[in-house]
Amino acid sequence: MMTNMQTVPIFIVSLFVHFSLTIARDTITLATPLADGETLVSAGGSFVLGFFTPANSHNRYVGLWFNQISVQTILWVANRQHPVPDTTGTLKLTSDGNLIITNQNSTIFWSSATSSVTTPVAKLLGNGNLVVREANAITNGSFAWQSFDHPTDSLLPGMKLGVDLRTGLNRNLTAWKSESDPSPGDYVMSMDILGDPQLTAWAGTARKWRSGSWNGEAFTGMPEMKTFHEFNFHFFNTKDEIYYSYETTDKSIITRMVMNHTGATQLFVWLDGSVWLGGSDGWGLFWYAPKTKCNGFSLCGSYGFCSIYTSQMLA
Numbered sequence: 228m229m230t231n232m233q234t235v236p237i238f239i240v241s242l243f244v245h246f247s248l249t250i251a252r253d254t255i256t257l258a259t260p261l262a263d264g265e266t267l268v269s270a271g272g273s274f275v276l277g278f279f280t281p282a283n284s285h286n287r288y289v290g291l292w293f294n295q296i297s298v299q300t301i302l303w304v305a306n307r308q309h310p311v312p313d314t315t316g317t318l319k320l321t322s323d324g325n326l327i328i329t330n331q332n333s334t335i336f337w338s339s340a341t342s343s344v345t346t347p348v349a350k351l352l353g354n355g356n357l358v359v360r361e362a363n364a365i366t367n368g369s370f371a372w373q374s375f376d377h378p379t380d381s382l383l384p385g386m387k388l389g390v391d392l393r394t395g396l397n398r399n400l401t402a403w404k405s406e407s408d409p410s411p412g413d414y415v416m417s418m419d420i421l422g423d424p425q426l427t428a429w430a431g432t433a434r435k436w437r438s439g440s441w442n443g444e445a446f447t448g449m450p451e452m453k454t455f456h457e458f459n460f461h462f463f464n465t466k467d468e469i470y471y472s473y474e475t476t477d478k479s480i481i482t483r484m485v486m487n488h489t490g491a492t493q494l495f496v497w498l499d500g501s502v503w504l505g506g507s508d509g510w511g512l513f514w515y516a517p518k519t520k521c522n523g524f525s526l527c528g529s530y531g532f533c534s535i536y537t538s539q540m541l542a
Contacts, residue, residue, distance in 0.1 A: 251266070251268035252268070253268060253269055254348055254350045255320055255326075255348065257322060257347070260317050261276075261277070261317065262317050263287060263311075263314045263316045264277075264278070267351040269352060269353045270352070270353045273295060274293060274302075275293075275294045276290070278311075278316055279301065284408070285312070287312070287313065288305070288306055288310055289316070290409075291351075291357065298509065302379075302383060302483060303374055303378065303381065304409045305374075307409040308411065309336040310336070311330055315331040315332075317329055317330070320359070323344060323347070324344025324359050324372070325338055326338070326372070341371050341372040342371075344359060346361055346362040346363060347359055348360060348362045354383065354384070355383050356374055358370040359371045375398075380402050380403055380485050380487070381400065382472075382485075383483060383484075384473055384475055385474060386398075387468075387470040388417075388470055388471045389469050389471055390470065391467070391468050391470075392468060392469065399415055399416060399418070400416040400484075401414070401486065402414040402486045402487055402488045403487075405488050413431065414430055414489075415429045416492055418469055418470060423440035423441075424440070424441070425437050425440050426438035426471060428517075430490060435517075436492070436516055438516075441462040441464070446462075448516075449516070451514065455514070456476065457475060457476055457496075458473050459475075460472075460473045480496060480497075481496070483495055491516070491517070493512060493514070493515045494514040495510040495511065496510070498510070498511045
């Protein structure tokens with residue numbers, strides 16, 4: 228009897244040790260950098276941050292992706308212009324709060340350009356935002372730097388797409404160059420603040436598509452927004468900021484808005500075992516623009532008429 232009683236606490240201790248070793252961390256400190264092969268997992272388990280390699284590539288990047296779906300979908304890339312050529316990369320903090328990516332030769336591939344943080348920590352938040360802040364900061368909103376201010380091609384619920392008029396910060400979406408290359412591509416989605424502010428897709432300096440102005444419920448060029456009951460869309464136009472953002476009515480909905488390398492703006496929703504996808508899991512295309520050739524900006528000139536039913540533009 229005594230033997231059985233003694234084995235119980237030993238089993239409990241062993242289980243506790245195993246559980247402690249498998250708990251995912253969400254924070255980088257001066258003493259705990261993130262090496263290639265390691266990951267951060269946000270509280271709640273929705274997002275992962277770590278090194279990845281795109282399809283048909285050998286380069287290594289630090290990126291963010293959804294944790295709880297079967298398809299790795301990259302949402303943000305730190306060193307999109309300067310990949311690490313091997314697996315010796317490390318994401319680390321400097322003593323003044325600068326996040327950097329280096330390799331075994333101490334070559335710096337990317338920097339967050341953060342400074343003046345006395346006791347810095349970097350943390351992956353539950354909404355997918357990677358932030359640098361003081362370790363003893365009381366409020367989560369007090370950040371020295373945050374990835375939400377520097378989006379790549381994807382917009383998540385709670386992110387802002389637009390301009391901070393106080394600082395000049397312009398949060399826009401820049402497409403990947405290709406499916407295998409996350410460096411900045413040809414297409415950009417931004418908030419055009421000249422005249423009535425509206426979302427505008429650009430190819431270089433040429434406008435390719437625009438949303439129309441906000442009418443209180445939706446952008447005039449996107450009237451279907453009013454029928455999307457799974458989403459709450461927001462537009463803010465103040466003396467300090469002009470931006471668009473969105474939220475889901477159900478926090479379990481996994482979604483992303485993306486500016487892709489072909490110039491299309493798309494809103495996706497993850498579908499588990501959907502009949503739309505033949506019973507498979509995958510991304511469902513919820514909305515996209517431009518929908519037809521006539522949605523293109525000024526294709527027919529100032530006094531032209533565009534018909535989606537003809538192969539040529541009607542003057």
